[in-house]
Amino acid sequence: MVAIAAATTAGGLLPALPAAPAQAAPARYADDFNGDGYRDYAAYHPGLSAVGGVRVTYGTAPGPGSRRQVIDQNSVGVPGTNETGDMFGExxxxxxxxxxxxxxxxxxxxxxxxxxxxxxxxxxxxxxLTQLADQYVIDGILQ
Known part of the structure; x- marks a missing residue:
């Protein structure tokens, strides 16, 4: 752990930094896409379209629910188009x-x-949606 000491100038202490803007609490779970407190599941599904996509199943108190969402490169706003070999969401x-x-x-x-x-x-x-130039997900890690 690094200790931070108060900096001084000839006139006394430096002014305090302004407080950071208030933010919402982070999601309880890293996979709670709708913020309802239940874990959701995003899986690659090669058969959703000719070239793959992501199927999101939203969670409920007892477990996976019946609400599902499909996202592929034909979805409005997703850059690119479905191309042979794309495997979007793999x-x-x-x-x-x-x-x-x-x-x-x-x-x-x-x-x-x-x-x-x-x-x-x-x-x-x-x-x-944001496209990240030159960043890819490799083994579940954004790189």
């Missing part, structure tokens, strides 16, 4: 990267860099 990871209370899903394909699909009260959304 590699993915999740966490509440922006600390808004909803887990975000990162997914990539063999032909394109990763995209961040933000979580929201209604689940994964392509609104506010």
């Amino acid at each position: 590699f993915r990871t999740s966490a509440d990267f922006n600390r808004d209370g909803y887990a975000d899903l990162f997914a990539d394909s063999s032909l394109h860099p990763a995209v961040r699909l933000p979580g929201s009260a209604s689940g994964i959304t392509t609104t506010g």
